[in-house]
Amino acid sequence: MxxxxxxxxxxxxxxxxxxxxxxxxxxxxxxxxxxxxxxxxxxxxxxxxxxxxxxxxxxxxxxxxxxxxxxxxxxxxxxxxxxxxxxxxxxxxxxxxxxxxxxxxxGWFKVKDESTPIVMIATGIGITPMRAIVKELERDESRPFHLVYTSPDRHLFKEELDDIARRNDSFHPVYATNKEATIESYLALADYYGNNAFYYIAGNPKIIKATKKELGKAGIKRTRFIWDPYFGY
CATH class of the missing domain: 2.40.30.10 (Translation factors)
Incomplete structure (x- = not known):
């Protein structure tokens, strides 16, 4: 910051x-x-x-x-x-x-450059800044950008996100409904990209802390994290 x-x-x-x-x-x-x-x-x-x-x-x-x-x-x-x-x-x-x-x-939750792969991890209403970032990148085909979006039932903005994914092969959304599927999805991306990607995390502060811990155990450096905690949205 x-x-x-x-x-x-x-x-x-x-x-x-x-x-x-x-x-x-x-x-x-x-x-x-x-x-x-x-x-x-x-x-x-x-x-x-x-x-x-x-x-x-x-x-x-x-x-x-x-x-x-x-x-x-x-x-x-x-x-x-x-x-x-x-x-x-x-x-x-x-x-x-x-x-x-x-x-x-x-704020500080911004796209850092024009080439580095992006992994976005959102829970619940944490999708709000991610929608903006996806809209900013929706015509960007120069680097992959992924979204792991967790909600126990329905996912806000899903139709719009899916439409962007259909139009841009560089965008890859994954919709999870539980903790296990979420961790599996973002750890697979961490294994693939390692420290060659930026990891954007938005949601409950406790979930952000746990996510950074899991990614850290997978070898992702703290400097690759950009996070946006929400407090009682």
Whole structure:
């Protein structure tokens, strides 16, 4: 992490909701209109507040941005995680036309270069920054990029990810539903690429720690890890 990763934290914008929907279970996906020339990097996250809403306790939440600027909108996703916090109650009650305030986006969870193979490991809502990275690379056929995405039932953005895989032979998604299948999948990739790939990990902090430990035992150096923990999305 470098100080330059945080410079846009002080940039504040009010964005208007253009679409929000529940794809399944307790997930919520929100699409926001963005002003002209509003930029961020794939993998960045913002700090979001709800202007005009009385939120008890913590009045902000960091969310990874699931879209890239050239799509023309900002996309975020979260889960209710019952019982909902006061912030989540207000967020889930918003409607199209309401506004959300974002500081940033900013961060360190970025594509490092234009040639190194990429292995992405996401659990649950940790798919959000990975979707942005996949969108950034969707026309990149110069290096392989893999996604191991674990969710116990359904997988958010799966149809879109599969469509990208059909159009780009360099992208290889794997959908796991349990811990054993997840570990088997990413260790196979670690065995193939070794330290010649970057390993992007997003999800629960405990799972990230366990994943780095498993990869470390497989010989992957710490310098090859880029991780994005989420805390109570």
């Amino acid at each position: 470098k100080m330059s990763d945080y410079t846009s934290l002080f940039r504040r914008n009010k964005l208007t909701i253009t679409e929000m929907y529940n794809p399944f279970d307790d997930y919520l996906v929100i699409k926001l209109a963005i002003p002209k020339n509003f930029k961020w990097d794939a993998g960045d996250h913002g700090v979001f507040t709800l202007p005009g809403k009385e939120v008890r306790g913590k009045f902000f939440r960091p969310f990874s941005v699931a879209s890239i600027p050239k799509e023309g909108f900002m996309l975020i996703a979260t889960r209710a995680n019952e019982p909902k916090s006061s912030f989540k109650e207000k967020l889930f009650d918003l409607e199209v036309g309401d506004q959300i305030c974002v500081y940033g986006p900013f």
